[in-house]
Amino acid sequence: MGIDYKLTEHLQKYFGFDRFKGQQEEVIKSVLDGHDTFVLMPTGGGKSLCYQLPALIMDGTAIIISPLIALMKNQVDSIRSFGTEDGIAHFLNSSLTKAAAQKVRDDVTSGKTKLLYVAPESLTKEDNIDFLKNVKISFYAIDEAHCISEWGHDFRPEYRRIKPIVSEIGQAPLIALTATATAKVQHDIQKTLGMLEANVFKASFNRPNLFYEVKPKSKPESQIIKFIKEHEGKSGIIYCLSRKKVEELTETLVVNNIKALPYHAGMDSTTRSGNQDKFLMEEVDVIVATIAFGMGIDKPDVRFVIHYDIPKSLEGYYQETGRAGRDGGEGICITLYSAKDIQKLEKFMQGKPVAEQEIGRQLLLDTASYAESAICRRIILLNYFGEKLEEPCGNCDNCVNPKEQIEAKDEICRALQAIIEVKEKYKAEHLSDILTGKKTAAIKSFRHYELEAFGSGNDHGEKFWNAVFRQSLIAGFIYKDIENYGLLKMTQKGYDFLENPVDFLLVRNHDYDAIEEEANAAAAQASGAGDPELFSMLKDLRKKISKKLNLPPFVIFQDPSLADMALQYPITLEELKYIQGVGEGKAKRYGKEFVELIKSYVEENEIDRPQDMVVKSVANKSKIKVGIIQSIDRKLSLDDIAASIGIDMKDLISEIETIVNSGTKINIDYYLDEILDEDRQEEIFEYFREANNDSIEDALKELGEDEYTDSDVRLMRIRFLSELGN
Template sequence: MGNNFELSSNLKKYFGFEHFKGNQEPVIQNILDGNDTFVLMPTGGGKSLCYQLPSLILEGTAIVISPLIALMKNQVDAMRNFGEDDGIAHFLNSSLSKSATIKVKEDVVEGRTKLLYVAPESLTKESNIEFLKKIKISFYAVDEAHCISEWGHDFRPEYRKIRPIVNEIGNAPIIALTATATPKVQHDIQKNLGMLDAKVFKSSFNRPNLYYEVLPKINATKEIIKFIRANTGKSGIIYCLSRKKVEELAETLQVNGIKAVPYHAGMDSASRSGNQDKFLMEDVDVVVATIAFGMGIDKPDVRFVIHYDIPKSLEGYYQETGRAGRDGGEGKCLTFYSYKDIQKLEKFMQGKPIAEQEIGKQLLMETVSYAESAVCRRSVLLHYFGENHTEENCGNCDNCLHPKKEFQGQEYVIKALQMVKAVKERFKVDHLVDILTGEQNSAIRTYKHDELEMFGSGSDKDHHFWNMVYRRALIHSFIEKDIEQYGVIKLCQAGINFLEKPVPFMLTDDHDFESVDSEASKSGGTAVMDETLLVILKDLRKKVSKKKSLPPYVIFQDPSLEDMAIHYPITIEELSHIQGVGAGKAKRFGNDFVELIAKYVEENDIERAQDMVVRSIVDKSKFKVYIIQSIDRKMDLEDIAEAKGMEFEELLKEMEAIIYSGTKLNLSYYIDDVIDEDRQEEVIEYFSEADTDNIEDALDELGEEDYSESDMRLMRIMFHSEKGL
């Protein structure tokens, strides 16, 4: 009892807290007793305190092995705030100067430092090993311990070397901590750190305050802007897989009046930490980031986490969504899903070692199952982390709030389980589904599974359906995936019991994102075009073109008019963001058009969903400025393309984008060298009278033998520059 009182008084003394959270107290007591300790605690559960407090109580210095420099800096700053002496906590990594490293080592030797954060790479340096051998180490803490496992979402090979180095420096208790680990990853960590006998403290992974939703990836940027505007002033993180998308999306949000900044590993560290600070200090509302952002971000009031791209694993997804609502308040987790993204991720894996590809594929398929499943998202997530969720309806995910209609599925589950038995529990789900649906492929023929009695017995249903049946069987523990064999399906006792004594079993169809996707692409997305307005706009274009003696397409092309008939722009500024218009054209030809649209909107009582006019990033081409300046200097076009590593075809596209967005390009110096004057006049005359500037039509009319396609495109650029701007 005295012990507990002592711990509580230390908690109050050092950190000012009255009470421990969750498992913190028994974890700390276990460390103080000198035992190896394994801590599984979701983000926001207070993992750091589990090693910070005992380090202050015990004699010596605690070595904290942590993967990120930014994370170490945050933690050291936080610890220094609790103590009077800055020497109480230090980090030792590659970012320190020689003199700073000497100062750290002095503080450690003199016993001032209770916590020393070390990157795993720094731990392997011979000079650091020799230095650490000389000091008294209270214990080792391995933070973000999932980095040890190849099955973890952030595998780091250098984490595998921790145990041998600990043996070399000198033994002391080890505490391993992670916010996300499947049973497989947990075993990997304990085995690798030589702590299979460690006491395991596992907190529930259930975060009841988090709302989970998966949306089809259609007009995702538009949907994100709509969502953020409906949640004005709230803090949020948007995750993208590529740096390019991060930059693009952050810029799009900015031009749409949202305070957003980008964050990715390709930025210089000053910009990165500057943007992180802006987010933490609430100078901006949204950070658009790759997964490089977030480890150890202690902002408690992140109100939403959006995944623009589906993550590579459910562990990554759980950890990233876990950054929402850490204070127990609202936390909305939205994910945009398209199977095309999964195929893209699979493509990226090609070229990696086969074992790595297999692991990556398995982790990806778990993500697909989660996204497409129509059962409670919380149940799927918790099952993945080895925890049972007994509630039928969590009341805080899209599937529970909008359930799909159930149907009796007993016969399908029986068939799916019999299939596992028929192939002697040696195959993965996709192979089982191929047999049931009667798929003829090389794997089926090799194993002679087309000769099985059950071959084709489920062909009245498609792959999508049978995948859903197997997912439900997994969640109900009728079957399990043998992770050591990359997902081979085995029957569990509950499945054997079900086959012997079947009971009614309700199923729901999964979400079919692919058909939603293809429907949307056929109909050109979700926006509805005002056909009446389009006719009126075409009529106005004809009048303006006669008045200015220009072909109608030079004023505005059809896609631009169609976009106007969707978004109803009523100012020149709004018009400049319409597809293919740009500031130049908007100023030159726009007045009549915006006046007409404003009048039409008023007369027809149209409610403009102006909050949904997504402003695109005008002139976002990274080559634009270079191309314009080079053409001004009369540089050879082939040289411009070569300097930027572009094909000539790409350069033509870039130049077309530049003139369509309202900037003149004077190419006469180049064209005069490659096309004689008579032919130039012939083409200009053709474009002046034609109804369209379509290149194929122009070549048909003027003869393909006299002009190449690139000649014609160059002439079209010249024509638009001279006449249209």
């Protein structure tokens, strides 16, 4: 009958399948024939079977080296469920008691055990090495082999010691398996394991059923809750970078009636595996996790994967999104992106060895480039893994809603010239201020207003210039010196571009930081953001109240708050306090007439209110805000407050604005008296009393940009709103 039929027979006998998937059969034959074998198969392609079946067929015990204890347990349970004898598969790791470890050794020695899962750390222990020297080993399988490579997304130094230890235990064929590896990572794995002559099997990286989308991160909690409510009852994973964010986001989801549980390495292993099991058993819909979750998770019907934070590498991104739609059904992959997140990840690299920093920087650039690109997401991803896709996929945001691009050759040249003019000694933010012609304190003290570049880019805003610097980084014209405060330096490629500029397309509106702010100011024009008719009625009501109280309208509620009301239709003061920029104080003080108007409007027009969109927040969520209020009460200098919580002055002012906009009274007179004399304070205060709006740009034009800085005016606006509005 021949070997093919027999293999199918074994497949049927052990796993109950009647046919192989993709290249599984060829891989298994390669292992059975005693060849070293390298397998690159995307998540859901059936990698595990490639070593499980030959291990069951061959004489001896296969040693499976695997990085995670939870993953080993899963795999062992899965193998045992196919057979009648528990001893057929075991794991040997630090979680076992002495007696349990002895039972494993006895089963292996007696020949019962066909698969022995071992953590790389356990493999290096002397007594384990001595024990394995006397075992008949069929082959070694190195699962999640990308952990070997420093260029891989989950590098583990102990993986690099596998080859010498395997040689010490005894020679047998090797099979290395991974779901993601670029050509560089693949070569690194084969070289480190001494298997450059291995048979290589690569499956396509294309997962046509996955929809890829990158969204600007504006109000992430609201964005996520709205999405989950629209996909009620479906299974999903949300990835966050920090354990703290995992805990916070899970709490917020639960408060908003979403069945969610957290998962991260800081939890005790019982709780963690309990949460994982509840997700697998569909007792909860959503798991919020750090990247510790998911290696080898075999849940076929995960319908969405959301990245709250941008991942550190495209390989990590591909592997994590690959957990969606493994059954070939719907799989929506959404990433919330903010350029600030990239800066945060860069900060984490400070202090690491130079080689590691260079690798990390390159991986981050690839990720930023993917997030900010206007071309088909699938083309970029497949190209990254060395695969060509001829036509755009039609199943990603860039294909479904193409982005407008603008020619920015001239802008790139101006940005590069500014870097050269300041002798490569400044960061992007300072350079943006130079280009837009802003006389900040730093620009005054360095006399940078005398530079040729000063004001040469005032046809655009600072957010646009920040985007130009980011795109220049991605294009390789400049690099960021992470160790040295993030100063921007020129590369040879940048000098070549200045010498001979060529067309350069920039995605319009791909200035993500600007989009964040615009999204927060959510179309005060009410262009599709909410109900235009209600928006206009709310503006009229605000005008009426402002006349009665003799206050500028923006003191009562700002436009973004009205736009949010027109979107969410709050009809009680309780609901109103969750509206953007309102809070409890303002809701009580000005809210009564607004909710009455909205309530009657909703009844008259029989409107279905999107109740799920009022995102309930978790009490005491913002310790930072409480800390800021207490520090201001103690009259601490704002510079000291910013330094103590690790943010810059601009961000601190934004935090204070949020506090004041939501109705809390704050007194910063003591700080203002230090930086502005009485007459100047009075001038700005009077300006806002007469102004039609609270725009800082308009205020600076009126008051004189040479006279006042952006911070001066923002701080005085805080005093004005706090005194008159709260």
